[in-house]
Amino acid sequence: MKNINKIIIYTLIIVLALSLSVSARPQNFSPEFFRELADVVNEKPEIEVPDYEILELDNGMRFYLAQDKSLPIFEIRGYIDGGKINESKNNAGITSLMTEIMLLATENYGESELSVFKEVNALSLNLGTASDRISISGNSLNTESSELISLLAEVLRRPKFEGNHFERTVKEYQQLYRQQFYDDSALLNMHFFKNIYGAHPYGYNYNYNLILDFLDQVDSEQVNNFYQNVINPEDIVIAISGDFEVESIEKKLRNNFSNWKNSKDNLSKNYVNIDPEIHQKIIVVNKADATQANMRMGYNFYTSKYPKRIPFMMGNRIFGSGSFNSRLMESLRSDKGYVYGINAQTRYHDYGGAYFINLSLEPEKALAGMEAVKDEMLKIQNREKPFKEEELFENINYYNAVFPKAYQHQIDVLDEIVYQKEFYNHSDNYLNNFVKQYNGLEVEEVQRIFAEDLYPEILFTVIVGPKEKILPQFKEAGVEVEVIDN
Amino acid sequence: MKKLKQKFFIKKEKLFLLFMCILSLTIFITLTAAAAEIELEQPEYQSFKLGNGLQVMVFPDHSIPLLRYSIYYNVGSIDEKEGQTGISHFLEHLMFLGTENLPEGEIDDLISSVGGQLNAATSFDYTYYYHEVPSSMLELVMALESDRMQNLRFNKEEINREREVIKQERRMRTENNIFSRGFEEIKAEAFPDSYLEHNVIGWLEDINNISKAELKNYYQRYYSPNNALIVVSGDVEAEAVKNLAQKYYADYQSENIVRKYFELPEQNEEKTHKVHLQTNVPYALQLYKIPPADNLEVAALEIFIDILANNQSSRLKEKLQKEEGIILDSGAFMYPLRTESFALVYFIPSNQNVVEQAQQAFDRELQKVFAEGITTQEFEMVKKQYQKSLIFSQRNIYSAASNYALSTLRFNKTDLIAEKIDYINSLSKEEVVQIAQKYFNQNQRTKGYILPKNKGGAQQ
Numbered sequence: 001m002k003n004i005n006k007i008i009i010y011t012l013i014i015v016l017a018l019s020l021s022v023s024a025r026p027q028n029f030s031p032e033f034f035r036e037l038a039d040v041v042n043e044k045p046e047i048e049v050p051d052y053e054i055l056e057l058d059n060g061m062r063f064y065l066a067q068d069k070s071l072p073i074f075e076i077r078g079y080i081d082g083g084k085i086n087e088s089k090n091n092a093g094i095t096s097l098m099t100e101i102m103l104l105a106t107e108n109y110g111e112s113e114l115s116v117f118k119e120v121n122a123l124s125l126n127l128g129t130a131s132d133r134i135s136i137s138g139n140s141l142n143t144e145s146s147e148l149i150s151l152l153a154e155v156l157r158r159p160k161f162e163g164n165h166f167e168r169t170v171k172e173y174q175q176l177y178r179q180q181f182y183d184d185s186a187l188l189n190m191h192f193f194k195n196i197y198g199a200h201p202y203g204y205n206y207n208y209n210l211i212l213d214f215l216d217q218v219d220s221e222q223v224n225n226f227y228q229n230v231i232n233p234e235d236i237v238i239a240i241s242g243d244f245e246v247e248s249i250e251k252k253l254r255n256n257f258s259n260w261k262n263s264k265d266n267l268s269k270n271y272v273n274i275d276p277e278i279h280q281k282i283i284v285v286n287k288a289d290a291t292q293a294n295m296r297m298g299y300n301f302y303t304s305k306y307p308k309r310i311p312f313m314m315g316n317r318i319f320g321s322g323s324f325n326s327r328l329m330e331s332l333r334s335d336k337g338y339v340y341g342i343n344a345q346t347r348y349h350d351y352g353g354a355y356f357i358n359l360s361l362e363p364e365k366a367l368a369g370m371e372a373v374k375d376e377m378l379k380i381q382n383r384e385k386p387f388k389e390e391e392l393f394e395n396i397n398y399y400n401a402v403f404p405k406a407y408q409h410q411i412d413v414l415d416e417i418v419y420q421k422e423f424y425n426h427s428d429n430y431l432n433n434f435v436k437q438y439n440g441l442e443v444e445e446v447q448r449i450f451a452e453d454l455y456p457e458i459l460f461t462v463i464v465g466p467k468e469k470i471l472p473q474f475k476e477a478g479v480e481v482e483v484i485d486n
Numbered sequence: 487m488k489k490l491k492q493k494f495f496i497k498k499e500k501l502f503l504l505f506m507c508i509l510s511l512t513i514f515i516t517l518t519a520a521a522a523e524i525e526l527e528q529p530e531y532q533s534f535k536l537g538n539g540l541q542v543m544v545f546p547d548h549s550i551p552l553l554r555y556s557i558y559y560n561v562g563s564i565d566e567k568e569g570q571t572g573i574s575h576f577l578e579h580l581m582f583l584g585t586e587n588l589p590e591g592e593i594d595d596l597i598s599s600v601g602g603q604l605n606a607a608t609s610f611d612y613t614y615y616y617h618e619v620p621s622s623m624l625e626l627v628m629a630l631e632s633d634r635m636q637n638l639r640f641n642k643e644e645i646n647r648e649r650e651v652i653k654q655e656r657r658m659r660t661e662n663n664i665f666s667r668g669f670e671e672i673k674a675e676a677f678p679d680s681y682l683e684h685n686v687i688g689w690l691e692d693i694n695n696i697s698k699a700e701l702k703n704y705y706q707r708y709y710s711p712n713n714a715l716i717v718v719s720g721d722v723e724a725e726a727v728k729n730l731a732q733k734y735y736a737d738y739q740s741e742n743i744v745r746k747y748f749e750l751p752e753q754n755e756e757k758t759h760k761v762h763l764q765t766n767v768p769y770a771l772q773l774y775k776i777p778p779a780d781n782l783e784v785a786a787l788e789i790f791i792d793i794l795a796n797n798q799s800s801r802l803k804e805k806l807q808k809e810e811g812i813i814l815d816s817g818a819f820m821y822p823l824r825t826e827s828f829a830l831v832y833f834i835p836s837n838q839n840v841v842e843q844a845q846q847a848f849d850r851e852l853q854k855v856f857a858e859g860i861t862t863q864e865f866e867m868v869k870k871q872y873q874k875s876l877i878f879s880q881r882n883i884y885s886a887a888s889n890y891a892l893s894t895l896r897f898n899k900t901d902l903i904a905e906k907i908d909y910i911n912s913l914s915k916e917e918v919v920q921i922a923q924k925y926f927n928q929n930q931r932t933k934g935y936i937l938p939k940n941k942g943g944a945q946q
Contacts, residue, residue: 029585029587029588029629029632029633029637030587031587031588031589031592033629034588034592034596034626034629034630035596037623037625037626037629038596038599038600038623038626040600040601040620040622040623042600042601042620043551071877071878071880071881072877073877073878111808112799112804112808115797115798115799115803115804116799116863116867118798119797119798119799119867119870119871120863120866120867120870121870122867122870122871122873122874139878140874141873141874141877164808165808168807168808168811171811171836172814172836175766175767175814175836175837176814178766178767179765179766179767181766182664182764182765182766183664184662287764288764289763289764290662291657291661291662292654292657292658292661292662294662323594323598323603324582324591324594324598325591325594325595325598330591333651334590334591336647337647337648337650337651338650338654339651339654340651340652340654340655340658341658360654360657360658360662361654362650362653362654362657390599393599394598394599394601397599397600397601398598398601398602398603399601400601401552401600401601401602401619401620402552402601402603402618404550404551404552405550405552405618408549408550408881409881
């Protein structure tokens with residue numbers, strides 16, 4: 001009996017050992033196995049709108065204040081309405097120069113003193129110059145929130161434009177812009193956007209020759225006058241998030257900004273004129289030492305108020321998000337091995353936008369690359385390869401997964417609310433409405449809207465690279481190109 | 487604001503009494519500042535090791551329903567041999583093409599279908615792959631990486647097509663960027679016949695010649711469990727990771743990895759190398775040898791380079807840029823690795839006519855810091871900035887986790903960051919300068935210049 005028991009026990013041990021061993025071994029991997037694991041539909045995210053208070057000063061300057069005591073930090077984001085749009089042909093580049101100088105020295109602080117003040121207190125403050133607005137961003141530990149507000153007031157209200165720092169910065173800018181003629185990406189920007197935007201401030205900003213002309217004659221008085229015109233409290237809105245007491249911060253903001261007066265002129269703003277002359281045009285900018293063809297293909301596009309922006313965005317993600325399974329990457333990288341990366345972008349501004357595709361490849365393959373891009377556009381447009389439901393699902397599923405991360409921090413949510421409310425009259429619930437809209441899209445709708453606004457027949461193309469290697473393929477194909485010798 | 491200004495700048499025209507008050511206050515502030523220690527709020531994590539040597543670290547943070555799954559392999563460009571430069575990076579590309587069990591493109595499709603994203607990076611001393619996915623997809627990414635660790639497919643046609651993609655990446659990132667192109671050549675001159683001679687992407691000739699057999703051999707040699715570290719951060723529980731690690735990785739065999747001997751050649755005299763390229767602006771680079779990343783003196787060097795070149799109020803920016811106007815900018819980077827490595831200090835002379843003058847001014851400033859030391863204010867500024875960055879980094883569990891991962895992967899030291907902070911807290915400003923003097927020695931320096939090929943003004 002004992003022997004039988006032993007046999008049973010040993011048998012059980014062996015069976016158990018085998019089953020343990022089997023379960024410890026990797027699964028029989030197969031596409032089906034992985035697909036089963038990958039069966040998930042992400043929940044529609046809900047972005048929490050922070051409780052905020054608005055402080056509006058008599059001069060029109062507005063602050064959105066929202067406490068967040070999770071960490072001992074203090075953050076600001078903000079906007080000054082009016083950016084490069086306020087420039088003219090004669091002062092191209094003045095906005096960037098002005099913001100650079102604003103951060104360097106003030107009436108109360110010399111250049112070196114201001115640097116030390118920032119670094120002793122570990123303050124970060126930046127101004128970013130965009131087409132329609134100047135952005136403000138800064139942060140500090142909560143113990144230095146007063147110093148950050150004081151610094152902001154110094155920079156916005158009391159910049160000093162006269163002095164050595166001005167002369168030196170102008171010289172530095174001249175060198176910076178001269179260097180653009182040696183950089184293939186900068187050359188691509190210049191020749192693409194100065195043609196797309198033409199005689200419009202958006203275009204002047206990519207015309208490095210215009211900017212250099214301006215820098216040759218600019219003086220501090222001219223920049224100061226521009227500053228007086230474009231930096232005014234009524235055009236400024238600031239979001240503040242962090243570990244602070246509202247009453248105390250409001251007091252500091254009032255102390256620093258209440259007595260700042262508006263002094264602006266009315267500045268006229270115009271829409272971009274579309275130049276049909278550039279449609280289908282190909283420009284080769286010769287850069288003899290380049291070993292690649294750096295290319296951009298595109299056309300003028302809608303303003304920031306484009307009503308079909310969300311379905312177009314989802315269509316463009318399927319077409320050219322830059323991820324491995326987007327149409328352009330699958331065709332030009334995975335199938336053909338032409339490119340390392342390729343993407344399609346929309347650039348919306350208040351007075352005219354642009355849509356374009358970026359790629360770089362071996363110079364001898366420039367024409368083949370162009371044709372492959374057009375081919376992919378046509379396949380969508382003529383429905384030879386319409387968008388599939390699973391492609392839209394993947395992109396919606398992706399957005400639902402990453403949205404909570406993009407708005408994980410309160411300052412990011414507050415920043416978006418401020419921007420959308422102040423400049424586009426959207427509600428506090430803008431982000432959740434956005435989520436609702438892209439989740440409600442149908443593939444047919446996305447296909448139709450994207451195809452309607454895809455214009456492969458008018459693509460304007462700029463190629464920067466060595467003309468000796470680029471031109472023969474176009475000549476052989478009988479395709480006309482304009483050559484610019486850099 | 488004027489009040490605040492008084493907090494840090496002593497006005498000359500003060501009465502004696504006020505002067506005494508301020509003096510007392512200054513002493514108080516100095517003492518307080520000197521006593522202020524950097525504090526580290528460590529993230530909670532668990533780590534364990536499988537029997538085959540695979541290490542796993544888990545950093546839970548349930549604030550959003552996402553997780554990041556990273557797998558680090560302890561292999562990078564420093565491990566490559568002559569004629570095979572770029573093979574670590576080449577292999578990284580192949581890892582996306584498919585396995586014996588998954589056709590090409592399927593890995594991307596699977597991750598995209600769940601709303602995730604994946605990517606990879608190759609460094610000098612490690613290669614890592616990551617997935618950012620909804621937290622319910624933990625098993626999917628663990629199974630996918632398990633499959634890639636053992637069953638990668640090597641198809642000649644696919645390898646050759648990917649070779650073209652890599653060559654284009656090289657054109658884009660290195661050949662057509664003035665600084666990268668010049669830096670590649672100068673670094674090769676600084677560290678000839680060593681593991682630092684080539685960049686991660688490798689020499690073009692080697693990329694052209696690396697064979698399928700070499701890639702497979704490299705994969706089998708280095709992509710083993712005992713040469714890997716899994717780091718999972720975000721909305722995840724350690725127990726779930728432990729169970730799945732057992733299920734998907736425990737049966738893989740460890741490999742005997744024999745590494746080459748890493749030592750940089752001794753340098754006893756200064757070297758200079760000039761590269762002439764199509765540029766308007768010249769660049770001046772200074773390369774110095776630094777110790778491995780677990781040598782705490784690296785922390786002192788990091789403090790020093792901020793004071794010398796990175797801060798807005800740094801010595802180079804104050805003297806050479808703001809005062810003399812002979813440079814456009816300055817900066818410095820450390821590249822700490824598991825082996826000896828290098829620091830790069832650079833400045834951009836205002837134009838090609840002042841390159842020599844700027845170099846002499848740089849040398850003078852460096853010698854001046856060595857002779858006169860750094861100020862308490864400079865030292866405290868850097869420490870304050872470091873404390874701030876530690877607090878802000880608590881907002882992102884992924885980046886906090888990656889810091890711990892690298893010190894574990896390289897040295898099996900999870901507490902290196904805490905050690906570093908203790909070290910900085912005990913460091914004096916005099917020691918910072920002594921350590922800098924030891925490594926930023928003129929005889930061990932390579933000066934590199936990227937200069938305009940053609941004389942004459944800029945084209946407009």
